[in-house]
Amino acid sequence: MTSISNVSCFNEARRVAIFGGTHGNEMSGITLVNLWIKNGKEIQRKGVETKPFITNPRAVEKCTRYVDTDLNRAFTTENLSAPSGDDLPYEVKRAQQINEIFGPKGSPDAYDVIFDLHNTTSNMGCTLILESSKDHFNLQMMHYIKPALDMVYLEGLSLDLVCLEGLSLDLVGPQPQGVLRSNIFESMRVVLKHALDFIELFNEGLEFPPCSVDVFRVWDKMDYPRDTNGNIIAMVHPNLQDCDWEPLNPGDPMFQMFDGTTVRYEGVGTVYPTFINEAAYYEKQQAFVTTRRETLVAGAIKKA
Amino acid sequence: MMDPVSLPPLSRIAICGGTHGNEMSGVHLVRELQRQKMEKVGSAALTTVISNPCAIQVCRRYIDKDLNRCFTDAILSSPVTGDTPYEVRRAQELSALLGPKGSVQAMDLVCDLHNSTSNMGLSLITYFNQDPLILHICRHIQRKVTLAPVRLIQLDTPHSDAYSLDSIGKHSFSIEVGPQPHGVIRADIFNIMKEAVDQTLEWVRCFNSGSAFEGAEVDNVYIFVKSVEYPRDPETNHVTAVIHPQLQDRDFCLLRPGDPMFLTFSGDTVKYEGEEVLHPFFVNEGAYYEKNIAFHLGRRITLTIPSLQMKGH
Numbered sequence: 338m339t340s341i342s343n344v345s346c347f348n349e350a351r352r353v354a355i356f357g358g359t360h361g362n363e364m365s366g367i368t369l370v371n372l373w374i375k376n377g378k379e380i381q382r383k384g385v386e387t388k389p390f391i392t393n394p395r396a397v398e399k400c401t402r403y404v405d406t407d408l409n410r411a412f413t414t415e416n417l418s419a420p421s422g423d424d425l426p427y428e429v430k431r432a433q434q435i436n437e438i439f440g441p442k443g444s445p446d447a448y449d450v451i452f453d454l455h456n457t458t459s460n461m462g463c464t465l466i467l468e469s470s471k472d473h474f475n476l477q478m479m480h481y482i483k484p485a486l487d488m489v490y491l492e493g494l495s496l497d498l499v500c501l502e503g504l505s506l507d508l509v510g511p512q513p514q515g516v517l518r519s520n521i522f523e524s525m526r527v528v529l530k531h532a533l534d535f536i537e538l539f540n541e542g543l544e545f546p547p548c549s550v551d552v553f554r555v556w557d558k559m560d561y562p563r564d565t566n567g568n569i570i571a572m573v574h575p576n577l578q579d580c581d582w583e584p585l586n587p588g589d590p591m592f593q594m595f596d597g598t599t600v601r602y603e604g605v606g607t608v609y610p611t612f613i614n615e616a617a618y619y620e621k622q623q624a625f626v627t628t629r630r631e632t633l634v635a636g637a638i639k640k641a
Numbered sequence: 642m643m644d645p646v647s648l649p650p651l652s653r654i655a656i657c658g659g660t661h662g663n664e665m666s667g668v669h670l671v672r673e674l675q676r677q678k679m680e681k682v683g684s685a686a687l688t689t690v691i692s693n694p695c696a697i698q699v700c701r702r703y704i705d706k707d708l709n710r711c712f713t714d715a716i717l718s719s720p721v722t723g724d725t726p727y728e729v730r731r732a733q734e735l736s737a738l739l740g741p742k743g744s745v746q747a748m749d750l751v752c753d754l755h756n757s758t759s760n761m762g763l764s765l766i767t768y769f770n771q772d773p774l775i776l777h778i779c780r781h782i783q784r785k786v787t788l789a790p791v792r793l794i795q796l797d798t799p800h801s802d803a804y805s806l807d808s809i810g811k812h813s814f815s816i817e818v819g820p821q822p823h824g825v826i827r828a829d830i831f832n833i834m835k836e837a838v839d840q841t842l843e844w845v846r847c848f849n850s851g852s853a854f855e856g857a858e859v860d861n862v863y864i865f866v867k868s869v870e871y872p873r874d875p876e877t878n879h880v881t882a883v884i885h886p887q888l889q890d891r892d893f894c895l896l897r898p899g900d901p902m903f904l905t906f907s908g909d910t911v912k913y914e915g916e917e918v919l920h921p922f923f924v925n926e927g928a929y930y931e932k933n934i935a936f937h938l939g940r941r942i943t944l945t946i947p948s949l950q951m952k953g954h
Binding site for chain 2: 368371372400401512513515516517520522568569573574578593595596614616617619620
């Protein structure tokens with residue numbers, strides 16, 4: 338990457354991957370990727386090789402999030418450098434294979450951009466999750482897509498995905514696990530369409546001027562109240578349920594105990610909760626995540 | 642005018658949750674009843690049951706086989722071997738605990754708690770046996786529950802062919818609340834189910850204390866007619882369409898000939914071509930994909946129920 342008069346130059350994005358089925362019960366991405374494997378016309382763009390790919394086929398076959406361990410947490414340096422062998426968990430072996438095909442980061446064979454398609458049971462709308470606030474290419478892409486959809490950018494989740502170059506996680510909800518909803522499916526399809534249009538324009542040499550992007554930066558996570566056996570003893574309060582991205586103020590209802598009593602938020606300031614009541618996060622001790630609002634500035638970018 | 646009915650008091654009732662291990666409202670409601678040590682409902686003894694603990698442990702619908710299809714006479718009397726699926730063993734245990742099915746010792750009333758990913762509000766599901774006691778409970782719930790629309794669904798299966806857990810009881814029904822994703826507990830859905838269970842127990846108290854329940858008409862009753870499958874590619878057998886956005890979340894609406902049912906992935910609309918106007922329910926239930934059911938269709942009817950009072954009052 339070189340900088341000439343405040344424009345950051347990036348290499349052309351020649352190889353783009355679209356992952357579905359990283360969690361085997363998140364149906365929009367699975368369905369889209371299978372469609373595009375069968376007929377990739379919709380995702381073709383001039384000068385770009387786009388590869389749709391099912392990352393966790395065994396989990397997809399069983400319509401379960403994972404077989405041994407969460408694939409979306411398996412791309413650690415430790416896992417990727419572990420000696421391969423049959424006693425490795427299925428998803429660790431898969432992570433090694435995927436890293437071989439699409440990475441590793443920094444190698445000349447690594448894919449330039451990877452979209453990883455997910456769903457959530459939370460009412461998050463269309464969310465783009467990025468690892469770094471300094472990723473100007475992805476910030477510009479998000480800025481380009483945002484007017485078409487009500488998209489939000491979430492940063493700072495530390496998903497151990499550092500080893501894959503240019504990865505962005507596209508998350509659409511609410512949708513139950515194992516269910517395919519038409520509106521959610523179409524939203525994700527449109528997000529991908531605009532993302533690929535952006536890449537095509539970028540590759541054609543279009544310069545994208547500086548822009549600002551409103552983001553939500555992850556602050557903290559909140560678990561459910563639990564008993565001494567670890568069982569949850571309360572539910573997300575009806576006033577908070579489905580209110581992703583809306584302000585939660587100190588004193589606002591947060592949980593409803595099973596006996597009906599209300600537990601209130603006792604933080605110091607206003608936060609913006611998200612991932613509210615995501616099914617997969619009960620086992621990760623997470624009822625919701627709190628975020629703070631920020632405005633990030635992305636510098637101008639163009640093709641090198 | 643129907644003849645009045647008198648029935649013996651209900652002395653033993655059961656509330657069951659977690660028959661499907663990822664339908665969370667029932668799991669937590671039963672646990673809460675157990676935490677409160679609810680053992681009596683007026684003069685009746687209350688048994689609370691967590692039906693499928695192994696499936697709950699892993700938050701799955703079932704381990705080997707859908708428990709709620711294991712209560713046919715044939716399965717309940719089948720010999721247990723090393724290959725017997727977990728849920729068949731469990732069904733036999735539950736039948737011994739709450740039944741045996743069809744016997745004098747069986748629970749007077751069994752109520753089984755379920756969730757659906759479909760937008761079905763509060764649905765009360767019974768077999769096609771016109772049990773006046775159950776219909777009075779359902780009517781009571783319809784009149785008292787305010788948090789959600791309440792409908793009755795009657796299966797077209799006679800009680801003799803019953804396969805579900807609740808059918809162990811002399812009187813039985815299931816409470817189904819949606820929409821809720823499997824594996825998730827929503828407070829609003831929990832509160833609806835709690836209200837339905839509370840009203841059920843309230844009715845039992847009233848009945849057992851001798852209250853008379855007038856004959857009446859019950860509306861918002863849907864009789865199962867048929868199931869509709871997802872369109873599939875004839876070569877690959879892959880599903881080729883999704884529930885149409887105009888049908889999604891519109892359980893119990895009118896589906897007229899020509900109305901959209903599915904949207905194919907290539908953008909075409911598949912329309913309802915039946916001759917009769919029917920009402921869809923269990924629209925896009927996640928657990929029914931493996932049964933190849935996109936939705937059920939029912940015919941809306943009104944039932945007339947006789948007056949009812951406890952015998953010996």
